[in-house]
Amino acid sequence: MKYRTIGTNPKTRREVSVLALGTMHFGTATGEAASFAILDRYVQAGGTFIDTADNYAFWTGTQGGESEELLGRWRRSRGVGEEIVIATKLGARPLAPGTSYTDNAEGLSAKVIRESSEHSRDRLGVARLDLLYAHIEDPKVPLGETVDAFAALVAEGTVGLLGVSNHWAWRVERARSLAAAAGLPGYEVLQYQHSYLRPRTDLPGSHSPDGMSGMLGGDLLSYLRAEPQLAMVTYSPLLKGGYVRQDRLDAAEFAEYRHPGTPARLAALAEVAKDAGATVNQVVLAWLIGGEVPMIPLVGASSVAQLDESLAAVDLELTTAQRTRLDAAW
Ligand SMILES: NC(=O)c1ccc[n+]([C@@H]2O[C@H](COP(=O)([O-])OP(=O)(O)OC[C@H]3O[C@@H](n4cnc5c(N)ncnc54)[C@H](OP(=O)(O)O)[C@@H]3O)[C@@H](O)[C@H]2O)c1
Numbered sequence: 473m474k475y476r477t478i479g480t481n482p483k484t485r486r487e488v489s490v491l492a493l494g495t496m497h498f499g500t501a502t503g504e505a506a507s508f509a510i511l512d513r514y515v516q517a518g519g520t521f522i523d524t525a526d527n528y529a530f531w532t533g534t535q536g537g538e539s540e541e542l543l544g545r546w547r548r549s550r551g552v553g554e555e556i557v558i559a560t561k562l563g564a565r566p567l568a569p570g571t572s573y574t575d576n577a578e579g580l581s582a583k584v585i586r587e588s589s590e591h592s593r594d595r596l597g598v599a600r601l602d603l604l605y606a607h608i609e610d611p612k613v614p615l616g617e618t619v620d621a622f623a624a625l626v627a628e629g630t631v632g633l634l635g636v637s638n639h640w641a642w643r644v645e646r647a648r649s650l651a652a653a654a655g656l657p658g659y660e661v662l663q664y665q666h667s668y669l670r671p672r673t674d675l676p677g678s679h680s681p682d683g684m685s686g687m688l689g690g691d692l693l694s695y696l697r698a699e700p701q702l703a704m705v706t707y708s709p710l711l712k713g714g715y716v717r718q719d720r721l722d723a724a725e726f727a728e729y730r731h732p733g734t735p736a737r738l739a740a741l742a743e744v745a746k747d748a749g750a751t752v753n754q755v756v757l758a759w760l761i762g763g764e765v766p767m768i769p770l771v772g773a774s775s776v777a778q779l780d781e782s783l784a785a786v787d788l789e790l791t792t793a794q795r796t797r798l799d800a801a802w
Contacts, residue, residue: 473518474786476766478557478603478703479660484632486557486602488521490761491786492705492770493779495522499542500529502774511546513776515556517783523663523705523770525561525607526592527573534569540595547597558596559661559705561607561637562588573608574678580610582621589625601625605635605663608679615647623656635661635705638679641691662696664688666706666767668756669714669737670802671728684728696765709760709769710782715741715752733802740801744794750785757785759798 479485493514498507511522524543527536543558563580564573565588578584593601604625606618625631636644636659644659651658665671666688677684688706696704711729714721715738721729745752760767773779790798 473520473783474761475520476703476768478768479633480701481657484626484657486633488557488768489519489786490766490768491519491757491782492521492523492559492768493519494707494770494772495524495539495543496528496772497539497774498524498528499538500532504542504545506775507542508546508549509776510773510779511543512550513779514783515550515552519783520556521768522556522558523560523707524558524596525564525605526588526595527561527565527607530566530569530572535567536565537591537595540592544595544597557602558598559603559605559635560592560596560601561605561635561663562592563610564607577608577610579613580606580618580621581613582617582624585618585621585625589631593630600629601631603633603635603661604631605637605661606639606659608638609640609643609685615643616650619647619650619654619656619658623651623654623658626657633661634659635663637663637707638686640680640685641689641695644692645695660701661703661705662692663705663707663770664692665708666704666760667709667711668741668759668798669711669729670733672731673728675728687728693765703768704765705768705770706760707770708772709756709767710753710771712772715756736801740798744790744797748788748790748794750788751781753781754785754788755790755794755798757782758788758790759795761786762790762795 474490475487524539528539530536565578567576648658673689679685741752745755757769760769771782
C-alpha cells in the first residue's frame with residue numbers, strides 16, 4: 473500500500489492509503505458476511521480510508537444509516553481504532569422514508585449539522601468523526617451558518633477534518649474564503665465523481681439544472697493545481713463496473729458518457745492495459761493515483777475478488793508513454 477496525507481493542521485491531518493473503500497451498499501445489497509470479508513481484506517492489504525454517509529442506503533426505502541451501522545458493528549467486532557480513517561457525510565439524508573435527497577434532504581443548517589453528526593457518531597460508535605463532508609449543497613441556508621456549524625464541531629473535538637462533495641467550485645471557494653477570513657477550519661477534502669472517460673458536463677444534473685455539480689470539471693481541476701494542499705477523492709472511478717460491463721455503461725445514469733470521444737478513450741485504455749499486462753480497471757485507478765494532480769480513487773466492491781483487483785492497481789506504475797497514450801485520446 474502507499475499513503476498520503478490529507479489535511480494540513482498537525483492536530484487533525486491524517487495519513488491515509490491512496491485507495492479508499494466505499495461502503496454505500498454494505499448492510500443492504502452487500503450482506504454482513506461479505507461486507508466484513510471485504511473490509512477485513514482491505515485492512516489486511518494496508519487500506520486505511522473508508523467512506524460512508526448518513527443516507528446510505530436510503531434508496532432501499534429507508535432514510536439510510538445501514539452502512540454506518542454495519543461499520544459500527546465491524547469496528548467493535550474487530551477492535552478497530554484510530555488507525556483506520558472513516559469518513560462520513562451529512563446533508564443528503566431524506567427527511568422521511570421513501571423520499572430522496574433531491575426533494576426532501578435534511579440540508580446543511582446548524583441544527584442538522586449538530587444533530588446528524590451526533591447520530592453518525594452513535595451509529596459508527598466513535599467519539600470523533602475523522603472526516604465529515606457536506607454531502608450536497610443546501611442553497612436555502614446561508615453559507616456562513618454552515619461554515620460556522622462545521623467549525624464548531626472541529627473546535628469541540630467531535631470532528632477532525634472537514635470535506636465537501638457535489639458542490640459547484642465557486643461555492644467551495646466561497647465557503648473556504650469565509651472560513652479563512654474568520655480564522656476557522658474549512659473544507660480540505662473534496663469528493664467528486666471522476667474517472668478516465670470524459671463526461672459531458674452540460675447535461676442537467678440531479679442537483680442543478682445548470683449541469684452536473686458532482687462531476688470533477690475544469691474549474692475544480694484548476695483549483696486543485698492552485699491549492700495542492702487540498703485532497704481530491706474521486707467516487708465511482710470504475711463507473712460502477714462500466715469498463716467491463718457494457719450494460720452498466722449504457723445505463724441511463726451514465727448518459728454523460730454517450731458522445732464521440734468515448735470509443736477513442738476506451739480503445740486507448742484497452743491498448744495500455746494490454747501493454748501493461750493489467751486489467752482496464754487497474755489502468756484507470758493507476759491513472760488517477762499517479763496523475764499530475766493526484767487523486768484518491770474511492771472504489772466500491774461487492775466481493776473480495778473485485779477489491780483484490782483494485783488493490784493491485786496501487787503497485788501499477790504507468791510509463792510516460794502509456795500515460796501519454798491515455799491522455800492523448802479524445
Ligand atoms: N459523494 C457522493 O455523492 C458519492 C456518490 C456515489 C458513491 N460515493 C462513494 O463512492 C463509493 C464507490 O462508488 P461506486 O460503487 O459507484 O464505485 P465504483 O468503484 O465505480 O463501482 C464499484 C462497483 O463496480 C463493479 N465492479 C468493480 N470491479 C468489478 C469487476 N472487476 N468486474 C465487474 N464489476 C466490477 C461492482 O458492481 P457489482 O457490485 O454490481 O458487481 C462494484 O460494486 C461508494 O461506496 C460511496 O462511498 C459517493
